[in-house]
Structures are given as C-alpha cells and as structure tokens.
Amino acid sequence: MQRKLFRLIFIYFVVSCSISIGWAQSDGSLERVRQRGKLVWGADEEGGGPYVYPQTDNPSNLVGFEVDIAAQLAKKLGVQSQFTQGQWDKLPDLLNRGDIDIVLNGYEWTENRKQRFGLSIPYYIYELQLLGKRGSTPNESWDAFLRSAQPQKPRVGVLGGSAADDFLRTRYAQQIDIVQFEGASEAMRAVELGIDGVNGNLQDLPVWTFYQSGFPGLEPVGPPVGRGYYIIMTRKEDAELLRALNQAILEMLHDGSMRSILEKYGLWNTTQAQRGLEVDSSGSFANGLFNAAETTNPVLASNSFEALRGWAVVRQRAGLLVQAAGVTVLLAVIAMPLAILAGMLLSIGRLFGWRWLQFLIRTYIEVIRGTPLVLQLYVIFFLLPELGLSIHAFWAGVLGLAMNYSAYEAEIYRAGIQAIPKGQWEAATALGMSPFLALQRVIMPQATRIVIPPVTNDFIALFKDTAVCSVITVVELSKEYSIHARSTGAIVELGIVTAVLYLLMSYPLSRLAGYLERHMSRETQS
Amino acid sequence: MSDSAMIELREIRKRFGSLQVLDGVTMSIASGQVSVLLGPSGSGKSTILRTINGLESFDSGEIRLGDVVLEGNPSKSREAALTAIRRRVGMVFQQFHLFPHRSVLENVIEGPIYVLGQDRALVTSRAVELLRRVGMLEKADSRPASLSGGQQQRVAIARALAMQPDVILFDEPTSALDPEMTAEVTSVMIDLAKSGQTMVVVTHDMSFARSVASQLFVLDRGTIVESGKPDDLFADPKHETTRKLLMNR
Numbered sequence: 001m002q003r004k005l006f007r008l009i010f011i012y013f014v015v016s017c018s019i020s021i022g023w024a025q026s027d028g029s030l031e032r033v034r035q036r037g038k039l040v041w042g043a044d045e046e047g048g049g050p051y052v053y054p055q056t057d058n059p060s061n062l063v064g065f066e067v068d069i070a071a072q073l074a075k076k077l078g079v080q081s082q083f084t085q086g087q088w089d090k091l092p093d094l095l096n097r098g099d100i101d102i103v104l105n106g107y108e109w110t111e112n113r114k115q116r117f118g119l120s121i122p123y124y125i126y127e128l129q130l131l132g133k134r135g136s137t138p139n140e141s142w143d144a145f146l147r148s149a150q151p152q153k154p155r156v157g158v159l160g161g162s163a164a165d166d167f168l169r170t171r172y173a174q175q176i177d178i179v180q181f182e183g184a185s186e187a188m189r190a191v192e193l194g195i196d197g198v199n200g201n202l203q204d205l206p207v208w209t210f211y212q213s214g215f216p217g218l219e220p221v222g223p224p225v226g227r228g229y230y231i232i233m234t235r236k237e238d239a240e241l242l243r244a245l246n247q248a249i250l251e252m253l254h255d256g257s258m259r260s261i262l263e264k265y266g267l268w269n270t271t272q273a274q275r276g277l278e279v280d281s282s283g284s285f286a287n288g289l290f291n292a293a294e295t296t297n298p299v300l301a302s303n304s305f306e307a308l309r310g311w312a313v314v315r316q317r318a319g320l321l322v323q324a325a326g327v328t329v330l331l332a333v334i335a336m337p338l339a340i341l342a343g344m345l346l347s348i349g350r351l352f353g354w355r356w357l358q359f360l361i362r363t364y365i366e367v368i369r370g371t372p373l374v375l376q377l378y379v380i381f382f383l384l385p386e387l388g389l390s391i392h393a394f395w396a397g398v399l400g401l402a403m404n405y406s407a408y409e410a411e412i413y414r415a416g417i418q419a420i421p422k423g424q425w426e427a428a429t430a431l432g433m434s435p436f437l438a439l440q441r442v443i444m445p446q447a448t449r450i451v452i453p454p455v456t457n458d459f460i461a462l463f464k465d466t467a468v469c470s471v472i473t474v475v476e477l478s479k480e481y482s483i484h485a486r487s488t489g490a491i492v493e494l495g496i497v498t499a500v501l502y503l504l505m506s507y508p509l510s511r512l513a514g515y516l517e518r519h520m521s522r523e524t525q526s
Numbered sequence: 527m528s529d530s531a532m533i534e535l536r537e538i539r540k541r542f543g544s545l546q547v548l549d550g551v552t553m554s555i556a557s558g559q560v561s562v563l564l565g566p567s568g569s570g571k572s573t574i575l576r577t578i579n580g581l582e583s584f585d586s587g588e589i590r591l592g593d594v595v596l597e598g599n600p601s602k603s604r605e606a607a608l609t610a611i612r613r614r615v616g617m618v619f620q621q622f623h624l625f626p627h628r629s630v631l632e633n634v635i636e637g638p639i640y641v642l643g644q645d646r647a648l649v650t651s652r653a654v655e656l657l658r659r660v661g662m663l664e665k666a667d668s669r670p671a672s673l674s675g676g677q678q679q680r681v682a683i684a685r686a687l688a689m690q691p692d693v694i695l696f697d698e699p700t701s702a703l704d705p706e707m708t709a710e711v712t713s714v715m716i717d718l719a720k721s722g723q724t725m726v727v728v729t730h731d732m733s734f735a736r737s738v739a740s741q742l743f744v745l746d747r748g749t750i751v752e753s754g755k756p757d758d759l760f761a762d763p764k765h766e767t768t769r770k771l772l773m774n775r
C-alpha cells in the first residue's frame with residue numbers, strides 16, 4: 001500500500017515539474033483570459049444533471065459539477081468563470097469562433113478531437129452502466145441479461161450518437177437491438193415501463209447516479225463497463241491556457257477540492273481515485289500511459305468521432321440513408337390514407353352528426369391542431385403503456401401522424417363539402433335521395449375532386465413530418481442523417497444526399513396530384 | 527278532395543323572421559293539366575312550389591298528394607310523407623343542377639337505379655328513349671359542363687321524367703336562358719303537356735302561361751289573389767296585381 005502511494009506521489013512530482021518547467025512558449029492565450037478577468041466556458045443546459053442544469057428550487061441559478069469545476073478553475077487562474085450556453089454538439093464550433101475559451105461539458109477524449117483541439121487531462125473518468133428493470137430481468141451480470149432475453153435479442157436504449165451508442169455498436173451489434181433515444185430520462189423511463197420491449201439502458205454512470213432516485217424501477221446490471229475521460233477542450237493554438245488548466249486540475253486533485261465537488265454530486269468513486277496523470281509535450285493528456293490498478297475494463301474506442309469527409313463518405317453511408325428513407329416512405333404511405341379517411345369521416349360527422357358528436361369532433365380538431373405533433377407522439381408512446389397498451393414505436397408513429405393530420409384533413413374536407421353548391425343537395429333531395437345517399441353519390445365525389453390540391457400538399461408535408469418520429473426512437477431518414485453527419489462530420493455532403501432523397505419522395509406525389517387534377521377536370525368538361 | 531285534383535294545398539302558412547312569406551295559400555292542382563304560378567318577385571310563388579316536395583318547410587296547413595298527407599311540423603310522419611312524395615314528384619330547377627361529375631346518360635339513370643332500385647338495363651333503355659324525346663341523345667356521353675344552358679335543362683327534364691313521376695314541378699325553368707334556348711326548352715315542355723303529364727310551373731314567360739297553361743294562379747305577398755283559366759284572366763283581369771302582370775306583356 002505504501003509502495004503504491006509512494007509511486008503515485010513520485011509520478012505526481014515528475015509530471016507537475018514537467019508541466020511547469022516545460023515549454024515556456026507564450027501564445028498569449030492565458031494573458032488574454034487574465035486581462036479579461038473572465039474564463040468563458042461553454043456547455044449545454046439541456047444536457048441536464050449532474051453536468052450543468054438549472055437548480056430545482058431556483059431555476060435561474062445554474063448548478064452542476066461542471067459549474068463548480070469551472071468556478072474553481074477560474075479561481076485558480078485568478079479570474080471569474082462565465083457560462084455561455086450552446087447546443088451540445090455545436091460547442092466545438094463556438095470554441096473555434098472564439099465565443100468561448102473552453103468547452104467543459106462531458107466531452108470525451110477521442111483521438112480525433114486530439115487532432116483538432118487542445119485536450120486537458122481528465123477531470124473525470126466515467127464509465128457506462130447498464131440498467132435493467134428491477135425485479136424482471138436477471139441483473140447480476142451482462143451474460144445473465146443477454147441470456148434472459150433469448151431466443152430474441154435484448155433491446156437496449158441509448159442516447160443517440162453517444163459513447164454508449166458506439167460501445168454497443170462496436171461490441172454487441174449482433175447480440176443487442178440498439179434503440180435510440182433523444183434524451184437520457186426518456187431512455188430510462190422506457191425501461192421502467194417496458195415500452196416497446198426495451199429491457200435495458202446503457203447510460204453514462206454520472207447520469208445514472210444523478211437520476212437514480214427518480215427511477216426506483218431501475219437497477220444496475222453488473223458492474224460498470226467501458227471507460228472514458230471527460231476532458232476540457234481548448235483551441236489548438238491556446239497551449240498556454242491549456243497548460244494552466246492542467247496545472248489547475250492537478251492542484252484541485254491534490255487539495256481535495258475536486259473530490260469534494262464530485263462527492264457533492266455523488267460522483268466520486270474508486271475509479272476517480274485511480275488516477276495517473278500523463279501529458280505529452282503539447283500539454284495534452286496522452287491517453288495510453290494510464291496504468292495504476294488496471295481493471296479489465298477496456299478503454300472506450302474512439303470510434304465516436306471520425307472525421308471522414310468528401311464523397312467517400314457518401315459512398316459509404318448512402319446505402320444506409322436509402323434504407324432509412326424506406327422507413328420514411330412506409331410511415332408516410334401508411335399514415336396519410338388513414339388520415340384522409342379519418343378526416344373525411346370527421347368532417348361528415350361534424351357537419352351532419354348529432355349535436356354531441358359535432359361538439360366532440362370540434363374539440364378533437366382544436367386540440368390536435370393546437371398541440372405539436374411531437375407532444376402527441378410522446379403521449380402515445382409513453383402514456384399508452386401506462387394504460388396497459390404497449391405499442392411498437394413504428395405503429396405509434398403511424399398512429400400519431402394519422403391522428404394529427406386527420407384533424408387538418410377534416411377541415412379541408414369540410415371546406416370542400418361546403419363549397420358544393422346547395423343546388424346539388426336540392427337536386428339530389430328532389431330525386432328522393434336520402435342525405436346518406438346524396439352524400440355518397442353526389443356530394444363526396446365532387447368534394448373529393450375539390451380537395452385534391454390541399455390534400456396532396458399535406459401529403460408532401462407529412463413526408464417531412466415523419467422526421468419527428470425520431471423522438472420516439474423510430475430511425476427514419478432525418479435521424480439516420482444526423483447520426484452519420486455527427487459521427488463523420490460530413491454534414492454538407494450527407495445533407496445533400498438526404499435532401500435529394502426527400503425530393504425524390506415528394507416529387508412523384510406532386511406529379512400524381514397534377515395528373516389527378518387534370519383527369520378529374522377532364523371528367524367535368526368532356 | 528275532387529277526383530281530378532292531384533295535389534291539394536290547404537291554408538299553407540310560413541313565417542320567416544318577421545316576414546309572413548306564405549299567408550294562407552289554398553290551391554288545387556288538377557291531374558293531367560298544366561298549372562302556372564305567376565306573380566311579382568317575392569310573392570312566394572317559388573316558395574309554395576318548393577313546399578310541395580319539402581325543399582321548403584311550412585308552419586301550418588296541409589298538403590295532400592293522393593292519399594299522402596304532408597304536415598308542417600317536423601316529425602317522423604312528415605319524413606315518411608316526404609319520402610313518398612319525392613318518388614312521385616319530380617323537379618326541374620332554374621339553374622338545372624345536373625351532376626357535373628356524371629355524364630348526361632348517367633345523370634338520367636341515377637335516380638331510378640339508386641333511389642328506386644330498378645334494373646340497370648331497363649332503366650338505361652328507358653333513359654335513351656327519354657333523351658331522344660328531349661333531343662339530347664347525341665350527347666349521352668358528354669359531361670354537363672360541355673353543354674349549353676338549353677341543352678342542360680332538357681337533360682334535367684329527362685332526368686325528372688326518368689323517375690316516372692305523377693307530377694313535375696318547374697321552378698322558373700327558362701329564366702336563366704336566352705330566347706333561343708328558351709324556345710328549345712319550351713317546346714319540350716309543350717310536348718310533355720300534350721302527353722298529359724301533370725305540371726306545375728312557376729314562370730315569367732307570359733306567352734307560355736297564355737298558350738300552354740290550363741290554370742293560372744296569381745300570387746302576391748304570400749296569397750293567391752286571383753286564379754282561373756288563362757283566357758279569362760288575360761281578357762278580364764280583376765285584381766290590381768293581375769292587371770299589372772298581364773297588361774305589361
């Protein structure tokens with residue numbers, strides 16, 4: 001024990017000396033911060049706890065372990081910390097633009113980022129924790145968990161595009177069905193309620209620790225796996241600032257302030273205690289020299305960010321985009337006819353039904369039109385299981401889209417019906433037709449011809465609205481695009497391909513609409 | 527009810543807001559004859575015509591068609607009476623109101639097939655005859671939108687005839703037509719009258735009233751102010767309204 005301790009102290013001295021002696025190049029980055037009196041750090045509040053989030057009983061106040069770390073670091077630099085909000089995946093852009101000095105928001109060390117930015121020594125070593133439903137899945141180990149779902153594959157939720165996502169993709173793609181969520185709490189809630197057959201969630205350990213009390217229905221499956229390093233990012237040229245930050249982190253590790261911050265948020269664990277700290281000549285943390293009491297936990301591969309660019313990416317990923325486009329087409333092509341049929345029935349009920357039916361329909365239309373589709377999808381996907389009805393994500397998407405659009409089609413049909421001259425009703429009535437027969441033989445055929453332009457318009461819009469289904473884990477074209485764009489950085493190239501695919505889906509519809517219109521008017525003009 | 531009366535209206539009253547649209551109309555429509563309703567605008571002549579087949583409601587009074595009694599108050603019996611009446615009473619409108627999404631022939635066979643449930647082949651051959659009779663057989667497969675007003679109205683007459691009605695109501699059938707088309711339609715109507723079809727016609731066409739009608743009813747402000755044979759009324763109009771109406775021609 002003493003020998004280990006001695007070894008640690010020795011390493012510390014060596015390292016801290018090399019940092020402070022080192023390359024006395026001055027690029028002015030530290031000076032600028034000192035002169036400003038502020039260390040501007042960027043993070044995304046939406047990420048939530050325990051990172052950076054609004055305080056529960058005082059939402060205008062920002063708390064989180066990164067808030068505290070930023071404050072401490074600034075203090076060590078002799079300045080104040082200043083928070084700047086940015087969308088999580090856009091923080092590097094803000095850094096490059098100069099809006100912020102550092103990115104401090106759960107950004108993992110990756111080889112790729114090391115090429116493009118200055119990366120500090122880790123301020124936190126995180127792991128991934130598999131979560132399962134308490135009491136149902138055998139939760140002693142990963143093996144037991146995998147076995148329990150057989151002969152089917154277990155369905156495990158992850159935050160789309162996160163390290164957990166990659167971890168599963170690289171290691172367990174054959175054995176596990178990966179389900180993508182947009183938010184951490186949604187993934188965890190899905191497991192608790194058994195939504196869509198999801199029986200597990202691979203989550204960042206800090207997040208689990210933080211949210212644990214809110215999800216009593218979950219428990220850890222086996223020990224934590226994987227390992228990654230949260231680091232601070234600086235611009236590549238700000239080497240002086242980076243060195244100062246590394247120094248500050250070291251000091252925090254040794255004067256106990258880092259520990260007390262982490263303990264405050266329940267994040268301190270034995271993993272943090274096993275710290276060896278190595279930097280290379282530029283002052284960046286040189287992952288790979290880590291030793292200390294090594295566990296068998298594999299270091300997370302840095303697959304999460306490989307900047308491929310150019311049309312090579314397109315060739316590589318286009319096939320996947322086309323496949324996802326298939327999901328988009330299916331969603332739209334199934335949902336829209338349902339919406340049109342429902343809309344037609346609703347409009348008839350609204351115009352000709354009993355008083356109470358008219359009232360119900362009007363209410364339905366107002367509520368559905370007046371609330372966002374994304375909200376309606378959430379309700380369907382997360383609420384119905386609570387009432388005992390578990391529905392597959394794809395069908396929840398179809399249902400949500402059909403219901404939402406039916407409200408709009410109902411109003412379109414109503415206008416179409418009311419546009420039919422009263423004389424048509426009178427002629428039909430004079431012939432002895434019942435209202436039902438008149439509707440069927442005379443009114444609706446004419447109304448349908450009238451509503452073709454606005455309905456096709458909506459159909460084309462629906463194709464794009466399928467993108468919203470990604471919030472309930474349906475991977476359609478837009479989601480697939482953002483996954484690959486994020487992981488390869490080829491935002492423009494893949495974006496062009498995606499846009500083209502959408503156009504290819506919408507254009508035939510416009511042509512069909514035009515054909516129908518011409519065909520129908522030819523009928524009335526012989 | 528007299529033997530030759532096909533339709534009897536008794537004390538029909540209708541109020542619309544503060545306006546008394548029909549103020550106690552009583553009339554008898556003779557079978558096999560042409561009855562013409564005349565009157566200034568707003569006199570209620572179209573309204574009274576439309577109460578017969580229920581396109582207008584009325585507040586009090588009663589309408590009889592054979593043994594079917596139509597009352598003013600909404601009720602199941604009124605609905606049943608209307609259903610019976612509409613099968614026996616046809617109507618031709620000022621604006622024709624042909625079904626634009628169907629061909630000429632389809633317009634004519636629509637009622638007998640879908641309302642009366644008759645056999646399609648039978649109905650079709652009868653429709654062909656009717657179209658021939660009104661001079662529209664050539665256009666059997668055309669759409670109404672490609673026809674002139676006069677042609678459309680003739681098709682409308684054929685459509686009404688296809689139901690083999692006891693009575694046909696005409697609501698200003700030529701008011702929307704120019705003189706040439708008016709003549710086309712009028713000649714069809716004369717032909718119909720000669721064949722013994724019972725017709726009730728609201729019109730401004732005085733020459734028609736004079737030469738074709740067997741009975742004239744003059745309305746003003748919701749009541750019948752004068753009625754009788756055309757020759758009598760034209761020669762010696764007794765009421766102010768009648769005089770104004772007939773003398774200006």
